[in-house]
Amino acid sequence: MRNLITSVIALLLAYQINAQGNLEDPEKTQSAQGSVAMKATLTSASRLFKDKEDLTSVIVIIPAETVVDVTNSDSTxxxxxxxxxxxxxxxKHASINSTPVTLTAGEERTGTISQSRPDDRPAQPAQRPVNDRRTLLTNKYGSDIASRMMAMKIWKGMTAEMVQDSWGSPRKIDRxxxxxxxxxxxxYSKSWLYIENDRLVEWGPVR
Structure with a gap:
């Protein structure tokens, strides 16, 4: 009887030790897996707002085709x-990269990125990015307006975004x-423009 009890206790101790050995530290597991970095490419110049509820809280104007890091998002x-x-x-001013990139702890420190593809998924043909300015403007505004913008023309009633797409970002904004x-x-270097409530109303030469 004593031998039986001793055997049962030994089995229980062995099971407990084995279970503890299989437990993983959640923090270590998360660190080993790394974090997911999402990037987006701006399809047009866009204002960077400090507060999305206050459209006057513009920090800077980000040029088109700039790649930014995306931390969070909603429908707008x-x-x-x-x-x-x-x-x-x-x-609407950005195109999110279709494939997120996983960064390991070492890559986060060095800034290098490695990307892997599961073996069971067929390789996708590389897609050529749309870098042609006329194509971007035509897709966004139509061929007629795109031609006018390519000629660096401006007109009353243009939105601020249209002005940026035509002339680029200004050197200075007084609000x-x-x-x-x-x-x-x-x-700008040789001209000034007045924009009232997101519409171009007047312009002239810098003196």
């Missing part, structure tokens, strides 16, 4: 990091807020 906005500055951009009205003076 992306929360991104651009040159170590965080803020919100309109989701005056009066109630619900937002008036901006955009200064």
């Amino acid at each position: 906005y992306l929360f991104v990091t651009y040159e170590e500055v965080e803020g919100y951009i309109f989701r 005056v807020i009066n109630g619900n009205d937002v008036n901006e003076k955009w200064t």
Whole structure:
């Protein structure tokens, strides 16, 4: 009887030790798996907002074709990091990379990225990015407006985004807020533009 009890106790101890050996530290497991980095490419110039509820809280204008890090998103906005500055951009102004990239702990420190593809998934043909400016403008506004923008033309009633797509980002923006009205003076190297409530109303030469 004593031998039987001793055998049972030995079996229980062996089972407990084996179970403890199979447990994994959640933090170590998460560290080993690494984190997922999502990136997006801007299809047009976009304003970076500090607060998505306040469209006057513009931090900077991000040029088209810039690649940014995406931290969070909803149906309207992306929360991104651009040159170590965080803020919100309109989701419609960016194209999220289709394949997320997994960074290991070592890669996060060095900044290098490795990407793997499961063996059971067939390789996809490489897609050529759309870098042609005329194609981008035509897809966005139509051929007539795209031709005018390619000729660097501006006209009254253009939206601020259209002005950026035609002339690029200004060197300076002076903003005056009066109630619900937002008036901006955009200064380029040789010209200034007045934009009232997101519409171009006047322009002239810099003196």
